[in-house]
Amino acid sequence: MTFNFPRSLLAAGLGLTLSLAAAGAFAEPHKQMLADAEQYKPQALKLLERLVNIDSGSGDENGLRHVSEIAIDELKKLGATIELVPNTPEKTHHVLATFKGTGKAKILLIAHMDTVFKEGSAAERPFHIKDGRAYGPGVMDDKGGIVAGIYALKILKNLDFKDYAQITFLLDASEETGSDVATDLIKKTARLHDVTLNLEPGRPADGLVVWRKGSATALVEVKGKAAHAGVAPELGRNAAMEAAHQILQLGKLGDEAKKTTINFTVLKAGDRTNVIPDQATAKADVRAAVPEEFDRIEKDLARVSQDKLIPETEVKTTLQRGLPPMPQTAESDRLMAMAQGIYGEIGRKLTEEGSGGAADASLSAGVGTPTLDGFGIVGGNIHTPEEYAEVESVAPRIYLLARMMMELAKGR
Secondary structure (H helix, E strand, C coil): CCCCCCHHHHHHHHHHHHHHHHCCCCCCCCHHHHHHHHHHHHHHHHHHHHHHCCCCECCCHHHHHHHHHHHHHHHHHCCCEEEEEECCCCCCEEEEEEEECCCCCEEEEEEECCECCCCCHHHHCCCEEECCEEECCCCCCCHHHHHHHHHHHHHHHHCCCCCCCEEEEEEECCCCCCCHHHHHHHHHHHHCCCEEEECCCEECCCEEEEEECEEEEEEEEEECECEECCCCHHHCECHHHHHHHHHHHHCCCCEHHHCEEEEEEEEEECCCCCEECCEEEEEEEEEECCHHHHHHHHHHHHHHCCCCCCCCCEEEEEEEECCCCECCCHHHHHHHHHHHHHHHCCCCCCEEEEECCCCHHHHHHHCCCCEEECCCCEEECCCCCCCEEEHHHHHHHHHHHHHHHHHHHHCC
């Protein structure tokens, strides 16, 4: 793909922004944008309530359709052109909302519509606010991100700001589980843009995410020999025992200094207590901050697994790679400096953070598009029934995102 405006120019523009931030050029807030962000807070919370009170776990066709319809309606009001991308083999779809401007920058926003919560969760724990925090399934991961994106775009529309070539808002229907369609769509779309802002939740300390670990699954398959567990156990070759041995030794392959972890989480063996199991499998969650650590883990799994506890068993290991790491780069540092300067306009400071969790931002960064993550509403207790969003973060985060898009457009 040939870009009319090379990313080297974006880097130069961001470098200029960094210098301006250091010189105090962001000392005063944009008064109209700040007023709009504060004025929109009640409306944003109402929209958040509507979205949270819809079950939209990954694969929930009805719930995801309902969430997408609400988002599409809001985005069409802002002038977006909508494209639906079927998420086969599921009967769900991703949403691409496109805004055309008169400038040069191409900016990609990403959020996701699916949650980790089962059907019925919204009825059990509907949206509510207590002690300054909003609660409900998916309230900050990532329905808060959808809301932040919509209202940041509303602010730009109010100003009739069109000094960008294109803003694309991609709503993923399967971020929590991943899908080949989503992976291909995000990579393809990110390549067509100069920068990506991912609207995953802001971290509890009011931070943005500058790096993320990549994910993989280690699979250990053991083949043994069945025998009667009481009459002649010595004739068998216990696949479960061998799998346990492999879990203990392979579980040590992480590297704390390199932020690499391997945690066995699923073990299956046998189906009757009186039979020595002849098959066993174990799966481990693997996370790494740099791609080469996955290469190392893959080789070490094969090497270390040759040390067996039970003779005459067969052990096979594989590493199934998921999302790539999102490393911290000079470009992400420049984006962070820009965001820090903007937040300073309203007397706030961002924390700079990393995450062991993989996300769509990893796919964008993986194709070389400068990426910064965590532009959603601030919250905590992610993926638990106690998940919350900070109500007082709504207006500041909408302001941050809207101003970020404005400055990125100016930087081109």
